[in-house]
Amino acid sequence: xxxxxxxxxxxxxxxxxxxxxxxxxxxxxxxxxxxxxxxxxxxxxxxxxxxxxxxxxxxxxxxxxxxxxxxxxxxxxxxxxxxxxxxxxxxxxxxxxxxxxxxxxxxxxxxxxxxxxxxxxxxxxxxxxxxxxxxxxxxxxxxxxxxxxxxxxxxxxxxxxxxxxxxxxxxxxxxxxxxxxxxxxxxxxxxxxxxxxxxxxxxxxxxxxxxxxxxxxxxxxxxxxxxxxxxxxxxxxxxxxxxxxxxxxxxxxxxxxxxxxxxx
Amino acid sequence: xxxxxxxxxxxxxxxxxxxxxxxxxxxxxxxxxxxxxxxxxxxxxxxxxxxxxxxxxxxxxxxxxxxxxxxxxxxxxxxxxxxxxxxxxxxxxxxxxxxxxxxxxxxxxxxxxxxxxxxxxxxxxxxxxxxxxxxxxxxxxxxxxxxxxxxxxxxxxxxxxxxxxxxxxxxxxxxxxxxxxxxxxxxxxxxxxxxxxxxxxxxxxxxxxxxxxxxxxxxxxxxxxxxxxxxxxxxxxxxxxxxxxxxxxxxxxxxxxxxxxxxx
Numbered sequence: 001x002x003x004x005x006x007x008x009x010x011x012x013x014x015x016x017x018x019x020x021x022x023x024x025x026x027x028x029x030x031x032x033x034x035x036x037x038x039x040x041x042x043x044x045x046x047x048x049x050x051x052x053x054x055x056x057x058x059x060x061x062x063x064x065x066x067x068x069x070x071x072x073x074x075x076x077x078x079x080x081x082x083x084x085x086x087x088x089x090x091x092x093x094x095x096x097x098x099x100x101x102x103x104x105x106x107x108x109x110x111x112x113x114x115x116x117x118x119x120x121x122x123x124x125x126x127x128x129x130x131x132x133x134x135x136x137x138x139x140x141x142x143x144x145x146x147x148x149x150x151x152x153x154x155x156x157x158x159x160x161x162x163x164x165x166x167x168x169x170x171x172x173x174x175x176x177x178x179x180x181x182x183x184x185x186x187x188x189x190x191x192x193x194x195x196x197x198x199x200x201x202x203x204x205x206x207x208x209x210x211x212x213x214x215x216x217x218x219x220x221x222x223x224x225x226x227x228x229x230x231x232x233x234x235x236x237x238x239x240x241x242x243x244x245x246x247x248x249x250x251x252x253x254x255x256x257x258x259x260x261x262x263x264x
Numbered sequence: 265x266x267x268x269x270x271x272x273x274x275x276x277x278x279x280x281x282x283x284x285x286x287x288x289x290x291x292x293x294x295x296x297x298x299x300x301x302x303x304x305x306x307x308x309x310x311x312x313x314x315x316x317x318x319x320x321x322x323x324x325x326x327x328x329x330x331x332x333x334x335x336x337x338x339x340x341x342x343x344x345x346x347x348x349x350x351x352x353x354x355x356x357x358x359x360x361x362x363x364x365x366x367x368x369x370x371x372x373x374x375x376x377x378x379x380x381x382x383x384x385x386x387x388x389x390x391x392x393x394x395x396x397x398x399x400x401x402x403x404x405x406x407x408x409x410x411x412x413x414x415x416x417x418x419x420x421x422x423x424x425x426x427x428x429x430x431x432x433x434x435x436x437x438x439x440x441x442x443x444x445x446x447x448x449x450x451x452x453x454x455x456x457x458x459x460x461x462x463x464x465x466x467x468x469x470x471x472x473x474x475x476x477x478x479x480x481x482x483x484x485x486x487x488x489x490x491x492x493x494x495x496x497x498x499x500x501x502x503x504x505x506x507x508x509x510x511x512x513x514x515x516x517x518x519x520x521x522x523x524x525x526x527x528x
Contacts, residue, residue, distance in 0.1 A: 007268055008312040011275040016378075030316060048272040052294060102430050104454045108417040113408065114280075137400045138428070141418055144377065144408040153372040154405055164402070164467075166366050190368045203428075 001031050003041070010041050014057060014069040019125060019151040023066035042067055070125055071149045073118045081115045082263045085248065090259045099253045103231065107138055107202055116247060117145025120200060120228040123245060124150070127225035130195040131155050133217065135184065135209055139201040142230055146200050153190075155197075157213055161185040171216045176206030176240070184212055191220045199227040204246065207239035214241065231261075265295050267305070274305050278321060278333040283389060283415040287330035306331055334389055335413045337382045345379045346527045349512065354523045363517045367495065371402055371466055380511060381409025384464060384492040387509060388414070391489040394459040395419050397481065399448065399473055403465040406494055410464050417454075419461075421477055425449040435480045440470030440504070448476055455484045463491040468510065471503035478505065495525075 001009070013027050024038050031038070046057035046067075053074035060066050073081075085106060094102040106112055120142070129150050134143035135157045147154040161168045165187040175182050197217055199210055210227055217224060232239070232246035251260035265273070277291050288302050295302070310321035310331075317338035324330050337345075349370060358366040370376055384406070393414050398407035399421045411418040425432045429451040439446045463477055474491055481488060496503070496510035515524030 003268070004271055004308050005312045007271045008275045008309050009316065011272045012279060012313070012318065015276060015279050044268050045272050048269045049276070052273070054276065096427060096430050098427055100428050102428065102453060104429060104451055105417065108411075108419060108454060110411050110415050110417065114412065137404070137420060137422065140401070140404045141408045144405045145412075147372075147374050148378065148409075151374050153369065153374065155372060156401060158401065163360060163362055164364050164366065165368060166360050187368055189366060190372060 001033065003037070006031055006033055006037070006041055007044060010038070011045050014045060014067070015055075015071075017151070018069055018071045018149045019121070021060050021066050021068050026066065070122065071118045072122055073115065077115075078119065081112075082247070085112060086261045086263065089248070089261055092256075092259065094259070095253055095255050097255075099255070101231075101250065101253050101259065103202070104138070107141060107230065113141050113145040116142055116230060117147075117149050119247065120146040120198070120245075121149030123228065124198050124226050127198070128196055129198045129225055130192065131197050131222075132200050133157060133191075133197045133213060134200045135159075135213060138203070139230075142202060143200040146198070146228070150198070155186065155190050157184050157186050157216060159184060161187070165190070169216065169219045171212060171219070173208060173212035173215065176208030182212075184209075184216060186216055186220070191217075191222070193221050195220065195222045196225050197222045198225055200229070201227070202230045204229045204232040204239065204244060206236055207241045207244070210244065211240040234262075265297065267301070270295055270297055270301070270305055271308060274302070275309050278309060278331070279319075279335075281415070282333055282335045282413045283385070285324050285330050285332050290330065334386070335382045336386055337379065341379075342383065345376075346511070349376060350525050350527065353512070353525055356520075356523065358523070359517055359519050361519075363519070365495075365514065365517050365523065367466070368402070371405060371494065377405050377409040380406055380494060381411075381413050383511065384410040384462075384509075385413030387492065388462050388490050391462070392460055393462045393489055394456065395461050395486075396464050397421060397455075397461045397477060398464050399423075399477060402467070403494075406466060407464040410462070410492065414462070419450065419455050421448050421450050421480060423448060425451070429454070433480065433483045435476060435483070437472060437476035437479065440472030446476075448473075448480060450480055450484070455481075455486070457485050459484065459486045460489050461486045462489055464493070465491070466494045468493045468496040468503065468508060470500055471505045471508070474508065475504040498526075 049055040055072035056070045058068045131152050132143045132147040133155045143154045167188045168185040170185040227244040229246045231248045233250050249262045313319040319336035320334045322332045395416050396407045396411040397419045407418045431452045432449040434449040491508040493510045495512045497514050513526045
């Protein structure tokens with residue numbers, strides 16, 4: 001294989017395996033090249049990605065040495081993405097009765113999911129996340145996109161469990177909005193013990209749901225390494241969980257009033 | 265930018281935008297190169313991907329001419345994937361009371377989701393899919409992975425609708441397993457009219473759910489271009505929908521008996 005072809009194949013092999021350790025032998029599958037040429041090729045890929053802030057190629061030292069691609073996103077791409085989403089979400093026609101903001105279409109958009117997944121993954125990749133946890137239903141696509149770039153399983157906490165979940169652990173909590181007692185459950189088999197968990201969700205108001213997920217994950221002896229939400233409300237400023245990251249912050253939503261969305 | 269660097273960047277630009285028309289100007293963003301060099305670079309990427317059955321780079325003729333990357337998967341990769349999933353799923357410890365097969369962990373695995381998404385997308389990309397439709401909850405990750413490679417929105421049919429869905433259309437149907445009347449709803453804003461829809465789900469037994477989705481989609485004047493399921497049961501052989509594709513077929517599941525899974 002010529003060098004030009006090798007570079008294409010190596011770029012693809014890295015990009016298709018985000019956050020996965022790859023040895024030079026993994027990268028050389030299907031290539032006929034000396035290890036020294038492969039190292040040079042890796043150096044070119046690394047240099048291009050880093051020059052464009054489009055990701056990193058980390059070296060893994062030691063006997064099992066190799067490289068690892070981390071997906072990235074440049075500052076200008078991030079700014080463009082944030083701007084486009086804000087433009088789209090501040091349309092007054094999105095206001096639903098009761099002061100809710102219609103966001104389903106945005107949370108279904110493949111480009112938005114991909115960007116959000118990259119941003120969440122980049123933010124938490126150094127925490128050594130083992131599993132991405134979300135609560136059904138609207139946060140699942142975001143969680144899947146994030147788990148893709150972290151290369152970890154996505155675990156879904158359910159409102160109502162089913163026979164196909166196998167044995168589950170359930171917790172009760174008081175919903176922040178309805179003040180009613182709710183239940184959430186997690187399959188014992190789906191969630192490993194002692195895992196480092198990243199919680200991903202679409203929306204946070206008071207934070208009661210995320211706080212309940214913390215309680216549920218404690219039953220699995222998990223450590224919560226972070227909480228990443230797409231949209232958090234500005235009020236209440238004090239959430240029921242101490243720390244969280246959100247891509248957007250939403251002002252109060254009232255019919256006939258403009259919508260204010262900032263990006264923290 | 266040197267040619268080696270250009271090839272890396274072009275490979276990344278294509279792979280990051282599956283099933284999206286890109287003009288040479290799109291591809292040249294951040295590059296300093298003549299159009300003729302870019303065309304040569306595209307030709308190298310195309311040749312490598314096609315030689316390895318790893319995808320296609322299609323030319324789009326006409327004034328808005330350009331190229332489009334379609335994700336692929338080689339026969340040997342597909343065979344390896346099918347084999348690994350079968351090995352994992354035929355573990356007798358997966359049998360749940362009532363003759364159900366525990367699959368949540370497999371449907372949460374980032375590698376499996378990625379492969380299934382590529383396979384479903386490749387199967388239906390030529391149908392001009394506008395939207396991937398699934399029913400909450402377990403099929404959502406598969407639908408998200410498929411929608412990523414088709415670059416279309418993922419629309420989730422819900423068992424219970426919420427205020428944040430906005431106005432919804434609901435249908436009633438009789439569940440294949442419980443024989444009880446069930447409801448499913450779809451947000452009017454989330455689903456465009458007259459769309460070409462690909463239905464994706466994790467499991468099909470009689471097909472009552474998928475049939476109900478057909479009925480619901482008819483309310484949106486949609487055309488169903490296909491149904492892609494991860495696992496279908498061998499019995500009943502005659503499903504309530506005429507056509508569907510499944511990656512795996514499951515024999516009867518009984519405690520103490522071996523599990524048989526084939527790949528159609």
